[in-house]
Amino acid sequence: MITLTTLNELPIPAFVSALSSLFEHSPWVPERVAGLRPFASNIALHHTLCAAVTQADEAEQLALIRAHPELAGRAAIRGDLTPASTSEQKGAGLSACTREQFERLHSLNAAYNSRFGFPFVLAVKGHTPDTVIAALAERVTHDAQEERSVALREIFRIALFRLADLVEESLGTAIIALCDDLARYSEDKNALTCSYLTPAHRATADRIRDFMLAAGLNVHRDAIGNVVGVLPGNGQSSRRLLTGSHYDTVTNAGRYDGRLGILLPVAVAGALRRAGVTLPYTLEIIAFAEEEGVRFKSTFLGSRAVAGRFDQKVLQSLDAHGIALGEAIRASGGSVEDIPAIARDPKQTLGFVEIHIEQGPVLLDAGLPVGVVTSIAGNIRSTVTVTGLAGHAGTVPMALRHDAAAAAAEIVLAVEHRCSTDPGLVGTVGMLEVPGGAINVIPGRCHLSIDIRSGSDAARDTAVADLSAEIEHIAQRRGVAIEQRRVLEVASVPCDLQLQDAWAMSVRRVTGESARRLPSGAGHDAMMMAGLTPIGMLFVRCGNGGISHNPMETLSVEDAGLAARVFEDFLRHFAVSV
Ligand code: GLV
Ligand code: MN
Numbered sequence: 001m002i003t004l005t006t007l008n009e010l011p012i013p014a015f016v017s018a019l020s021s022l023f024e025h026s027p028w029v030p031e032r033v034a035g036l037r038p039f040a041s042n043i044a045l046h047h048t049l050c051a052a053v054t055q056a057d058e059a060e061q062l063a064l065i066r067a068h069p070e071l072a073g074r075a076a077i078r079g080d081l082t083p084a085s086t087s088e089q090k091g092a093g094l095s096a097c098t099r100e101q102f103e104r105l106h107s108l109n110a111a112y113n114s115r116f117g118f119p120f121v122l123a124v125k126g127h128t129p130d131t132v133i134a135a136l137a138e139r140v141t142h143d144a145q146e147e148r149s150v151a152l153r154e155i156f157r158i159a160l161f162r163l164a165d166l167v168e169e170s171l172g173t174a175i176i177a178l179c180d181d182l183a184r185y186s187e188d189k190n191a192l193t194c195s196y197l198t199p200a201h202r203a204t205a206d207r208i209r210d211f212m213l214a215a216g217l218n219v220h221r222d223a224i225g226n227v228v229g230v231l232p233g234n235g236q237s238s239r240r241l242l243t244g245s246h247y248d249t250v251t252n253a254g255r256y257d258g259r260l261g262i263l264l265p266v267a268v269a270g271a272l273r274r275a276g277v278t279l280p281y282t283l284e285i286i287a288f289a290e291e292e293g294v295r296f297k298s299t300f301l302g303s304r305a306v307a308g309r310f311d312q313k314v315l316q317s318l319d320a321h322g323i324a325l326g327e328a329i330r331a332s333g334g335s336v337e338d339i340p341a342i343a344r345d346p347k348q349t350l351g352f353v354e355i356h357i358e359q360g361p362v363l364l365d366a367g368l369p370v371g372v373v374t375s376i377a378g379n380i381r382s383t384v385t386v387t388g389l390a391g392h393a394g395t396v397p398m399a400l401r402h403d404a405a406a407a408a409a410e411i412v413l414a415v416e417h418r419c420s421t422d423p424g425l426v427g428t429v430g431m432l433e434v435p436g437g438a439i440n441v442i443p444g445r446c447h448l449s450i451d452i453r454s455g456s457d458a459a460r461d462t463a464v465a466d467l468s469a470e471i472e473h474i475a476q477r478r479g480v481a482i483e484q485r486r487v488l489e490v491a492s493v494p495c496d497l498q499l500q501d502a503w504a505m506s507v508r509r510v511t512g513e514s515a516r517r518l519p520s521g522a523g524h525d526a527m528m529m530a531g532l533t534p535i536g537m538l539f540v541r542c543g544n545g546g547i548s549h550n551p552m553e554t555l556s557v558e559d560a561g562l563a564a565r566v567f568e569d570f571l572r573h574f575a576v577s578v
């Protein structure tokens with residue numbers, strides 16, 4: 001491998017030759033970007049290379065597509081492929097097709113070629129002969145324009161995979177670049193919002209799958225939308241260590257919440273594989289499809305399924321457009337019937353460890369890059385509907401009003417007041433809405449949410465009971481109806497002591513300092529996984545005053561790199577320390 005730093009400094013011909021294997025027989029692609037160096041990351045280099053192809057004229061694009069060999073075609077049989085193509089085709093089992101598979105491939109290839117005038121190009125990593133045949137059978141039906149852009153997209157994926165094994169960059173740089181890259185997929189043009197099973201969410205899942213494939217993992221997407229990457233062990237233990245976090249986000253989110261806990265392990269797993277290190281156990285990295293509860297108000301969907309705690313009743317939950325969760329899963333190609341089978345066998349599981357940005361200021365204030373989590377606060381969430389009486393803003397005297405928004409305002413203040421009485425307690429009204437409200441109409445209805453958390457379940461339950469009594473009181477006094485619906489109740493969860501110690505030892509080995517231990521006020525997928533297997537968490541310092549659930553959330557390259565070294569150390573010592 002060559003380092004990115006070296007690549008950035010090479011004379012142009014050496015740069016072009018170093019990247020000559022990325023795009024089949026097409027040195028003009030790296031030639032066009034050589035003058036745009038230095039590249040900050042592999043992903044930045046990849047984007048620029050792809051942009052050069054996108055900006056090339058049609059004849060050049062066609063020449064690039066035509067430079068590719070036919071899959072399992074004559075060149076492959078003759079042994080005439082580039083080394084990269086040979087190993088890719090072999091990896092997908094194309095060098096060992098059955099006679100029927102060969103015949104089917106050859107007849108489809110011929111039909112494809114005569115329809116489009118260029119060979120069928122597919123990034124075969126993660127494919128088998130049967131899935132290659134299925135893709136070919138589908139793509140041969142495309143129109144020419146559509147198919148050319150699909151072929152180019154596949155060429156870009158091939159280059160991404162080849163680049164990962166060709167150019168080495170620091171883990172911190174890679175992790176931040178991958179998080180930044182994922183943030184491009186959003187429902188909102190000007191902010192990062194990625195809620196469950198939206199087109200942005202599907203695109204994010206596809207991109208994570210590609211990052212996992214590039215790291216050399218075996219990848220699949222399960223029935224609920226989790227993307228799972230597996231790094232096989234050496235067989236010493238048949239049990240698996242699980243890690244991961246969520247890839248959905250809140251509305252107008254930061255880039256690292258959840259995603260760090262996926263992309264950091266992917267980067268570390270890729271580095272281990274490239275270094276030829278095989279762990280004594282299999283490592284599974286799970287990108288959980290849903291944790292935040294934004295679209296259906298049902299949280300932890302991905303980790304509940306893996307932990308065997310998925311409640312079929314939530315399939316009826318509706319989003320803001322009246323689409324049921326079960327319907328959305330089916331429409332995305334998932335299958336609700338297959339969700340129970342996602343559950344892991346606790347006997348086959350060694351534990352679950354989650355790496356997460358702290359989302360608060362404790363490590364920042366202490367000047368520490370990482371910390372070990374001791375417990376995760378419990379949480380009760382409710383949605384509340386206040387129904388008053390809509391009326392004319394100019395004619396109804398103040399004393400005769402049943403203003404739903406004014407009642408909601410009292411509830412907001414009651415939550416704030418009650419939760420300020422105990423330092424371990426926090427309460428938030430994060431959603432507050434007058435549906436169909438107008439400037440000259442007394443609000444007849446108001447929707448709001450209440451989120452109450454504490455490290456002590458008893459303290460939290462008392463606060464929730466007190467608030468319910470207060471809300472009842474507000475309803476009576478104002479003559480409005482208030483309906484509360486509990487949408488989440490999770491108990492606080494302690495982290496496993498042995499896993500805490502294992503993290504702490506890794507922190508000490510890497511930093512030379514003893515690890516700071518701290519509780520988590522935020523909820524995490526680890527809470528659900530605790531029902532399945534022992535859990536442990538590593539927090540990474542959150543910059544910018546510790547702000548999170550906000551686009552101002554930041555994480556430094558150095559801290560990401562250090563956390564990656566801690567994780568690598570943890571993995572290497574895991575079997576002996578736990
Ligand atoms: C998850 O982000 C939470 O709300 O704690
Ligand atoms: Mn979050």
Ligand code: MN
Pocket residue numbers: 246257258291356523524
């Ligand atoms: Mn999170």
